[in-house]
Amino acid sequence: MNIYLYWFIQLTWGVLINIIGLCIAAILFCAGLKPYRFNHAIYFEVGEKWGGVNFGVFFFVQKHAPDRLKSHEYGHSFQNLLLGPVMIVAVTIPSAVRYHFRKYQHKKGYSLKPYDDFWCESWATKLGRKYT
Template structure:
């Protein structure tokens, strides 16, 4: 019942981001896919990960693994990243059509603007300390009961 409700809300209230997710899913159809708490997960070769409605696209090998390999296995980092991205799907459930404005755009700017990258690197600020990412970590952990990215510095 819970999964059915998850799909219903993602396909109605979250229709904008879920439609974008379907387009990405079709484009990356040949990649590995599986379900995670109702979300459709695709492992892709991109450097970063993204969540669009009920569709989660996670990197096959987190680029930051080399910096953290003394503390975490690649499987543990990948699982934590999945929990984090799943948290974004919960944000989509909550915010619906406002998700891309409140979460998607600020998160993308925080991740890719050169001035933000320089600031994070210079001050060793965690990417996951930004409000969109911190909230995704919290929601992912609450719903799945698993650890997320916390405040790992990945720059």
């Protein structure tokens, strides 16, 4: 996808989630963290052993995150291109709730299904692979 089209759609149809991402990015930048580029997106490495989260063109991952994690979070940005304002309620909130529930289940010793068994996560992984 053309970088200009990617950013144009992100900052129009997908602007809601990008505003959140911009605020988080600004705070991290002011705190001295360095932004990096992953294809058309911007990401920051924060903390350890937690995974990642996407807010449009901005995503945030653990330090030394593997490329597959960055690709997955980048895939969520393409979901935002397609879903726009619906992204927050259709993907972001369900994904966050599921992440914390899985963390709780893991702590209690339950066996977990693969992370990509959830529809929006497998879709993000596929989109990330396609556009990386």
